[in-house]
Amino acid sequence: MTGTAAQPQAAPKRLPDPKADLRLYLQDARDALLWKLEGLSEYDIRRPLTPTGTNLLGLVKHATGAEALYFGATFGRPFDGPPLWIIGAAEPNADLWATPDELREQIVEGYRAAWAHADATIEALPLDAVGKLPLGEEGREVTLHRVLVHMIAETDRHAGHADVVRELIDGATGLRVNGDNMAAGDAAWWADHRERVERAAKEAEAVEAVEVVEVVEVVEVVERSV
Numbered sequence: 001m002t003g004t005a006a007q008p009q010a011a012p013k014r015l016p017d018p019k020a021d022l023r024l025y026l027q028d029a030r031d032a033l034l035w036k037l038e039g040l041s042e043y044d045i046r047r048p049l050t051p052t053g054t055n056l057l058g059l060v061k062h063a064t065g066a067e068a069l070y071f072g073a074t075f076g077r078p079f080d081g082p083p084l085w086i087i088g089a090a091e092p093n094a095d096l097w098a099t100p101d102e103l104r105e106q107i108v109e110g111y112r113a114a115w116a117h118a119d120a121t122i123e124a125l126p127l128d129a130v131g132k133l134p135l136g137e138e139g140r141e142v143t144l145h146r147v148l149v150h151m152i153a154e155t156d157r158h159a160g161h162a163d164v165v166r167e168l169i170d171g172a173t174g175l176r177v178n179g180d181n182m183a184a185g186d187a188a189w190w191a192d193h194r195e196r197v198e199r200a201a202k203e204a205e206a207v208e209a210v211e212v213v214e215v216v217e218v219v220e221v222v223e224r225s226v
Helices: 018-035 042-046 056-071 104-124 144-170 187-225
Strands: 130-133 140-143
Touching: 018 056, 018 104, 018 144, 042 056, 056 104, 056 144, 104 144, 140 144
Parallel strands: none
Antiparallel strands: 130 140
16 A cells, blocks of 8 residues: 655744844944944044034944943943933033044944943843833833834944945945945946936926926916906
């Protein structure tokens, strides 16, 4: 008698790991922020490239203070990071630029230490663990999940600032050092692309100007007929 062939066993379904996903995106943003310093002089990593003083080393310094606050004191695990001006712990913008006596290595190592401390907090606590942000007299309750989402958003935002600042300094672009998330093209190709975007902006402005004139003319006709 012929028996029924054994059916292959399906591989066990991999369960989602939300905490691992959040940590992955946070680390990706951290790495992007740090590589923007690579290969630059002391002046270039510190100099302000916007009217409000945005600079590369200051962004790293600020991110260090943010990780120390959100993953440290918030969950009763204090870590010594740059005090944040926005919560009243320092003079305005103190954590967003580096003084001459603050070394690049000191700030970078401080950031790595802050994120190691943060990772230990993330590992030790469940996503629904409740902490208290030291804001105001009573503080504000937040979960570890909420803090992770906040720090991913904040670090990515500042990595975007760093993208623009680094490109203004020496033209280097991309999420990673090799720029593999950028369209392929040499300097001439990018110059042509930029000119194309510029032409589109000017054409849109011209169209808007024509539309405004047409609206004004219609209004004048209506007013004369009243």
